[in-house]
Amino acid sequence: MLITASELCRDTHYFFSKHIGSILFISIFVTFVSILINMFIKPNMHIISIMENNKFIDANSLLELINNMNLEEKYELLKYSIFKIVELLISKTLLLGSIITLILTVSDSKKVSIIYSIYSFFASLPSFFILNCMTTFLAQLGFIILIIPGILLTILLSLSPIIFSFQKNGFLDSIRLSIQISWKYIKIIAPSVLLWIFSKFTLTTILSHFCLINKNITFLILNISMNILFSILIIYLFRFYIIFLRS
Template sequence: MTITVSELYHDTCYFFCKQIRIIFFISMFVTFINMLINMLIKPDVYIASIIENNEFLHSRSLLELIENMDLEEKNALLKYSFFKIIELLISKTVLLGSIIILISILSENKKKSIISSICSLFSFLPSLFMLNFLTTFMIQIGFMLLIIPGILLSITLSLSPIIFSFKEHGLIDSIRLSMHISWKHIKIIGSGILFWMLSKFFLTILLGHIYFINTNILFLILNITMNILFSILIIYLFRFYMIFLRS
């Protein structure tokens, strides 16, 4: 069976439109988790001033900015960065797991109670978190080296959580299989990943130039929209893998 981008696009739009209320609710829920964690990990006053004044962007280099800090400020930045990474991983894992469980339940045509669905999600989240940690670490290493390796790793590793959700492969096997399948179908997978990356970029630029709306409201809108975009990408990748298994 030949897999085409137009077919995946049509299937993704159809599923998204039918389940838009649930996807919107999940996106809002994950956003509120983000907000709650942000309240718990408020940065040091000096780090907060750097973030608010965009000194990371205005400085010649990140290394130069860090070199000008004293030991206490470096420790504060390291601590905040660590908790921020954990926050991003948690929110990504919850969103990814929720959408995958939703698609799995609907694709199996089985009616599950809310409690059993939540139980399935929570049993899936710890191992999915570990997988996200591994893939995110690999992708960030790629972006640290050059932009292109980071993008290629984002594409080739994108199927790993979908493959892992079928519970037929372990963490490493899911990553290995994802790289093999994604590279073989790089045009199809790559178009979805690049569309998602460009959408995130332009959305951030657009909302970043809106000054008449409260910052907290903008943060809420941006996070919900980003979560919806990521949900669409998950649906696209899941649908691809289902068609791939049948071909």
């Protein structure tokens, strides 16, 4: 079966428009979970003011700032960074697990009870979290080397949670299969991932320079929008993998 980007876009649009209420609810729910986690982090305000008042053009400017910090400030920055990474991973895992559970529940020809859906959702979260940690670590290694390897790894690893949700045959196997399939169909996978990255960057840039709205409201709008964009990407990749399995 021939897989085309136009067909995947059509299917993604159809699913999104049909279940927009559920996707919006999930996006808002995950955003509020992020807000709750942020409330418990309680960062050192001095560190946050330093980070916010410095515009980092490149990695050297960030390293220079860190070198100028004392030992206590470095410890606070490290602690805050770890908490933020965990918070982002938890939010991504919740969103990923929720959208995949929604797609599987809707796609199942048999009527699945709400209790079973909730159980399968919570049962899959630990595995998705570990997989997210692994793929995020690999992608960030690519970004540390150069931007291009980071983007390429993000594209190649994008199918791993979808594959894992179907096969449950191990994290490394899911990553390996994702790299193989994504590389073979890179002309179909890459545009969707690149559009998602570009949309995230554009949205963040626009809202961060929009001074008329309160900072908390901007954070809320930005996170909900990001979650919706990521949900659309998941639906697109999920649909691709279903067609790939049938071909």
